[in-house]
Amino acid sequence: MDTASFVEILEKEGQLLADAAQVAGPDAVVPACPGWRTRDLLRHTGVVHRWAAAFVADRHTAPRPMDPHPELDGPDLVAWYRDSHRRLVDTLAGAAPDVECFTFLPGPPSALAFWARRQAHETTVHRYDAESARGGSPAPVAVEFAVDGVDELLRGFHARPKSRVRTASPRVLRVRATDADAVWTVRLSQEPPVTVRDADGEAECELAGPAEELYLALWNRRPLPAVSGDAELAALWRDTSAVV
Structure with a gap:
């Protein structure tokens, strides 16, 4: 996927997030985030949007x-979020492809590609959170984007x-879309962990399911999909894989 595609997804997902949060109201419980409304x-x-844009x-x-x-809080908070999201989208869309700045994950070919990708996924996962708080059916996640x-x-x-995902002795987990x-x-x-495509x-354990299910499950938003092999290894992943 290219940078422009990530920015396009970021724009759409942020709008959906704000719309869902507005309907849900500020006191709605966010099911996957204990203690959050x-x-x-x-x-x-x-x-996070403002931090990334800067x-x-x-x-x-x-x-x-x-x-x-x-x-x-309330409508003022929703408006502030929409402005934060707009600033990020406009910053990424208008940035030079070779802009140099801080990043914190390996993979993308440039800093701009990193931030567009990271914020597209950040926003998609939290859009799912907002829609879960609102109730009803969440918007789907495209297969290619979920795989990414x-x-x-x-x-x-x-x-x-x-x-924090560690084992006392070497173990192998497989994830299959x-x-x-x-x-x-x-x-x-x-x-x-060391992961290869x-x-x-x-493998001692395999997690298999549609890409969207894997994406949301591995981000601890849904239960793990089909598990074959050593279920304790799947449980270890579920219990220790929260990103910190």
Whole structure:
């Protein structure tokens, strides 16, 4: 997927997030985020949008803290979120392709591609949260985008030392999208997980399902799909894979 596609998805998903949050109201419980209500979701995601936009707009090359959450609520908070989202979309859409700034995951070919991809997935997952708080059927996640999101999570976030998914002895987990040509082999040990896009060798446990189901399950938004093999390994992933 290219940068323009990620920006287009980001724009759509942020609009859906704001619309769902507005209908849900600020006190609606966000099921997948213990202790959060819709106001917390809007405050968090809006601050992340502004934080991300600043790296690109101001070309910051070192990590920077996020701003405090605003004290806004109700319609004013929704309007603030919409403005935060608009700033991010406009910043990414107008940035030079070779802009240099801070990033924190491997994979994308440029800083702009990194931030467009990361914020598209950030916003999609939280759009699902807002729609879950609202109730009713959530918008679907396209197969190609869901596959990319699984790849970002497994080969990006969980390649970092921060990943808490560890095993005392080497273990192998496989993740398979049943509606796409996408398979990941995740090698677990006392070190951070090592993931490759292939199905080589035997795996002790396999998680298989449509790409959208895998995407939302691996981000702890839905139960894990079909599990074959060692269910304890699937449970270990579920219990320790939250991104920190």
